[in-house]
Amino acid sequence: MTITTKSFAAAALAAAALTLGASRPAEAALFLKLAANAASVTCDNGTAAGVTACSASGFATSLDSNLITFTGSVGGYGISGFDLGANVGTFGSASFVDSKFNLTHSSGAEDLQVSFAAYNFVQPIGPALALTAAQSATWTTAVAGDTTKLQTWVNASNLPAVPGAGAPTATAATLTSAGGPAATSSQSVDVPFTQLVTPYALTAVETIHQAVGDAGSYASSATAAAVSSGQLAAEAVPEPGSMLLLGSGLLGLAYWRRRR
Numbered sequence: 001m002t003i004t005t006k007s008f009a010a011a012a013l014a015a016a017a018l019t020l021g022a023s024r025p026a027e028a029a030l031f032l033k034l035a036a037n038a039a040s041v042t043c044d045n046g047t048a049a050g051v052t053a054c055s056a057s058g059f060a061t062s063l064d065s066n067l068i069t070f071t072g073s074v075g076g077y078g079i080s081g082f083d084l085g086a087n088v089g090t091f092g093s094a095s096f097v098d099s100k101f102n103l104t105h106s107s108g109a110e111d112l113q114v115s116f117a118a119y120n121f122v123q124p125i126g127p128a129l130a131l132t133a134a135q136s137a138t139w140t141t142a143v144a145g146d147t148t149k150l151q152t153w154v155n156a157s158n159l160p161a162v163p164g165a166g167a168p169t170a171t172a173a174t175l176t177s178a179g180g181p182a183a184t185s186s187q188s189v190d191v192p193f194t195q196l197v198t199p200y201a202l203t204a205v206e207t208i209h210q211a212v213g214d215a216g217s218y219a220s221s222a223t224a225a226a227v228s229s230g231q232l233a234a235e236a237v238p239e240p241g242s243m244l245l246l247g248s249g250l251l252g253l254a255y256w257r258r259r260r
């Protein structure tokens with residue numbers, strides 16, 4: 001099978017999970033903000049002071065760790081388990097993935113906005129790279145019109161600034177519930193860009209609209225992968241098995257969470 005960047009976006013979850021499960025290289029730092037209905041919690045584990053602030057806000061992490069976890073509530077949304085993990089970068093790809101297990105909405109009219117970033121990536125160095133975004137949703141209780149949206153960016157200045165600005169940016173197609181239990185996923189096209197300077201950051205914003213009383217689990221990823229001109233595909237259809245890897249990554253992150 002020919003491996004293209006189309007397989008990297010979803011495979012990032014499995015790769016990140018395997019990397020985290022095997023070791024904890026400290027070459028990337030993570031930023032995470034959860035916000036809804038005028039309430040928010042934030043974590044940035046890039047400094048010792050940041051880690052202390054993370055703990056005070058209910059997050060579990062350590063200095064420059066490739067994992068942030070959270071269990072609790074924010075602005076009327078309850079989260080049974082939240083994981084943000086990063087693959088710190090290889091010659092071929094750099095990626096991060098977030099997963100939200102059993103997200104429930106009990107009160108308030110606003111959406112849940114998840115802003116996250118991984119920074120200090122030193123690989124891949126390019127110059128020819130492609131950015132890809134992927135997301136999945138599994139609704140256990142939903143009404144027609146529940147949605148999740150994902151947009152990702154590369155920040156050449158290595159700043160965990162969210163939302164990002166400028167190019168490159170990759171957007172996965174909005175996922176919309178038709179009502180009732182269901183699972184679905186989407187993946188962006190590969191967006192080519194040139195990266196000559198390291199370190200750099202990957203950033204993303206995920207917006208979840210869930211009616212009061214509804215529940216679901218969600219995952220999203222951003223991947224920067226080294227490519228050749230012949231590898232870039234124009235279509236936005238994921239390769240067969242890509243979203244199975246997305247689910248595999250979730251299982252891997254759950255396993256790593258339990259080991260901690």
